[in-house]
Amino acid sequence: MTVIEIDGLAKSYRVYQKKEGIWPSIKGLFHREYRTVEAVRGIDLRVDRGEFVAFLGPNGAGKTTTLKLLSGVITPTSGTARVLGHVPWQRENAYRRRFALVMGQKNQLWWDLPANESFRLHQQIYRIERRQFERTRDELTSMLGVRELLSQPVRELSLGERMKMELIAALLHSPEVLFLDEPTIGLDVVAQYNVQNFLRHYQQTRQITILLTSHYMKDVAALCRRVVVISLGRIIYDGSLSGIIDRFGGHKVISLQMSNGQPPDVMARYGQVLAAEPPRIKLRVERSMVPQVLSAILAHCAVEDVSVEDPPLEQVIAEMFTHPNGPGGHADEGERPA
Amino acid sequence: MSRASRKLSAEVADSPESGESSKSLWGGHLEGGWSWQAFRSRAAIWWTILRISIEERLVYRGDFALGTLMRFLPIVTQIFLWGAVFSAIEATAGSSQVAGYSYRDFIAYYLLTMLSRAFSSMPGLASGIARSIRDGTVKKYLIQPVDMLGFLLLYRVAHKLVYYLVAAGPFALVFYLCRGFFPGWPDPLTLAAFVASLGMAFLLGFFLEATLGMIGFWFLEVSSLLFVYMLFSYFFSGHMFPIDMLPGILGTIVHALPLQYLAYFPSAVFLGKVTGPALAWGLATQLGWVVFFIVASRRTFHLGVRRYSGFGG
Numbered sequence: 001m002t003v004i005e006i007d008g009l010a011k012s013y014r015v016y017q018k019k020e021g022i023w024p025s026i027k028g029l030f031h032r033e034y035r036t037v038e039a040v041r042g043i044d045l046r047v048d049r050g051e052f053v054a055f056l057g058p059n060g061a062g063k064t065t066t067l068k069l070l071s072g073v074i075t076p077t078s079g080t081a082r083v084l085g086h087v088p089w090q091r092e093n094a095y096r097r098r099f100a101l102v103m104g105q106k107n108q109l110w111w112d113l114p115a116n117e118s119f120r121l122h123q124q125i126y127r128i129e130r131r132q133f134e135r136t137r138d139e140l141t142s143m144l145g146v147r148e149l150l151s152q153p154v155r156e157l158s159l160g161e162r163m164k165m166e167l168i169a170a171l172l173h174s175p176e177v178l179f180l181d182e183p184t185i186g187l188d189v190v191a192q193y194n195v196q197n198f199l200r201h202y203q204q205t206r207q208i209t210i211l212l213t214s215h216y217m218k219d220v221a222a223l224c225r226r227v228v229v230i231s232l233g234r235i236i237y238d239g240s241l242s243g244i245i246d247r248f249g250g251h252k253v254i255s256l257q258m259s260n261g262q263p264p265d266v267m268a269r270y271g272q273v274l275a276a277e278p279p280r281i282k283l284r285v286e287r288s289m290v291p292q293v294l295s296a297i298l299a300h301c302a303v304e305d306v307s308v309e310d311p312p313l314e315q316v317i318a319e320m321f322t323h324p325n326g327p328g329g330h331a332d333e334g335e336r337p338a
Numbered sequence: 339m340s341r342a343s344r345k346l347s348a349e350v351a352d353s354p355e356s357g358e359s360s361k362s363l364w365g366g367h368l369e370g371g372w373s374w375q376a377f378r379s380r381a382a383i384w385w386t387i388l389r390i391s392i393e394e395r396l397v398y399r400g401d402f403a404l405g406t407l408m409r410f411l412p413i414v415t416q417i418f419l420w421g422a423v424f425s426a427i428e429a430t431a432g433s434s435q436v437a438g439y440s441y442r443d444f445i446a447y448y449l450l451t452m453l454s455r456a457f458s459s460m461p462g463l464a465s466g467i468a469r470s471i472r473d474g475t476v477k478k479y480l481i482q483p484v485d486m487l488g489f490l491l492l493y494r495v496a497h498k499l500v501y502y503l504v505a506a507g508p509f510a511l512v513f514y515l516c517r518g519f520f521p522g523w524p525d526p527l528t529l530a531a532f533v534a535s536l537g538m539a540f541l542l543g544f545f546l547e548a549t550l551g552m553i554g555f556w557f558l559e560v561s562s563l564l565f566v567y568m569l570f571s572y573f574f575s576g577h578m579f580p581i582d583m584l585p586g587i588l589g590t591i592v593h594a595l596p597l598q599y600l601a602y603f604p605s606a607v608f609l610g611k612v613t614g615p616a617l618a619w620g621l622a623t624q625l626g627w628v629v630f631f632i633v634a635s636r637r638t639f640h641l642g643v644r645r646y647s648g649f650g651g
Binding site: 013068071072073074075091093096097099100101103108110112113117118120121122123124125126127153 | 379382383386387390393394397398474477478480481482483484643644646647
């Protein structure tokens with residue numbers, strides 16, 4: 001069942017262009033120049049119930065704008081979207097009770113009061129029956145290991161603990177759709193791992209639909225089977241995470257350990273030398289050339305050990321953001337229709 | 339509390355639609371109708387918001403108590419200042435009255451405006467709304483099934499209740515010590531009109547400042563605008579001096595503004611300077627301004643949200 005349907009969704013902003021210096025500032029009092037920024041340029045997307053989808057893209061790609069549109073915070077310039085059958089920017093209560101948005105540290109918690117007070121308020125606002133509220137709260141606080149912190153003022157919690165409380169606040173009303181905007185930003189590796197584990201378990205148990213933006217590939221790799229890559233306001237890829245490497249990783253990395261102790265100087269002719277720490281050497285080789293290059297190396301050099309690997313995902317994605325059209329054709333052709 | 343305010347608070351935490359699809363200016367039809375069950379549910383929400391707001395206000399009790407008590411200091415300086423002014427006028431002009439006000443009237447008026455301001459002043463409301471628009475925290479009112487204006491109104495009620503709790507003693511002491519400046523208690527009808535005008539002064543102050551804060555949807559920085567408003571409000575609400583002292587066209591203009599209902603009007607009612615049909619007309623006009631600013635704040639919010647860009651990440 002399709003939960004999120006987006007057709008031709010676009011959002012543009014008019015942004016004031018201020019030049020540097022005093023005189024342009026004075027001129028700006030009388031005449032201002034504006035630039036139209038097209039944050040989202042007509043995206044189409046379908047998300048089914050129970051999917052955990054990652055939105056990837058460089059800063060300013062349109063990921064957060066898309067989440068803001070889908071949560072009804074902003075109104076689109078054109079296009080349509082329906083989430084759970086609702087038009088988000090109509091902000092009907094019937095819709096607002098069925099989704100949640102967690103945006104980094106923009107907290108919903110009262111800073112000077114214990115998180116439990118904010119949770120009580122959520123109970124009332126979302127009309128959660130008392131016993132159900134207490135059951136959900138206790139379950140979530142136990143899963144995230146913050147049960148004993150419920151009575152501590154939010155301002156005295158660590159960043160990771162606050163993020164966990166934010167997540168609990170967002171999940172108390174058992175939303176069917178959850179929008180997560182960089183939920184692990186600024187957290188240490190332990191807290192990141194805990195939040196990832198929690199999200200994975202929660203999503204699998206409840207089968208809710210989650211859209212996640214994150215710059216941490218570990219989040220994405222741990223949680224999402226489906227990845228949507230946005231660049232310059234357009235979807236340039238929609239498919240599996242491994243598919244990104246197949247599609248956009250135009251090269252492989254050959255790691256060699258030479259048996260004579262010294263890598264031959266001629267290795268550069270087989271590919272781009274990425275690292276040379278004798279007797280080890282790493283070569284970047286075009287994917288299509290790997291068989292020929294490998295047989296040539298093995299024929300001419302004394303090799304003790306060899307491995308062929310995909311380049312690191314972060315590197316592929318960084319290249320993908322830099323050259324969105326990719327090495328092998330048009331980038332709009334994802335694994336599945338966007 | 340006026341009908342308008344009751345209607346508003348009925349929808350405090352549960353305006354079905356606060357955005358484009360609002361079915362009415364107040365935020366839409368009431369979900370679940372007006373059944374007893376629905377009312378109890380809403381009352382529980384109001385109470386929770388009120389309770390949590392009160393708890394929050396009491397966190398920094400030292401700062402709050404000090405801030406509240408320090409507000410009484412200007413009274414002493416005002417009494418001496420106007421004492422000197424009236425002495426000088428009496429010495430030079432030979433009159434003990436200025437524009438119909440004696441020194442005693444003046445101090446009584448000043449004390450009453452202080453009381454009126456305790457209802458109508460909304461420290462940090464407009465700037466807080468503008469800041470939340472600027473830094474993006476306004477988002478929570480857009481994604482949660484809660485009406486922002488209703489929520490802020492209850493938060494402000496909590497703020498005022500705590501303030502009155504702390505300030506009741508000092509207020510009573512000041513009025514007791516200054517009882518000689520007052521002509522005596524007004525009749526019950528005047529007293530009722532005074533209480534009504536104070537209640538409406540609270541609502542007027544709230545919705546007027548909320549409307550100003552919403553301008554932040556268009557102009558991210560509104561501090562200068564708010565400064566100008568505060569300046570005008572200080573003079574033309576009657577906080578500085580009774581506005582019926584203003585002569586000619588200026589007096590006419592100031593009387594046509596809503597600001598007088600924030601301080602001057604309640605005080606004038608208590609002192610018996612507005613009576614009979616003028617009193618009824620004054621209360622009706624004050625109510626009219628309250629309704630006007632309820633509508634204006636709702637409308638501004640509605641339009642502002644449409645052009646909101648979700649700043650601040």
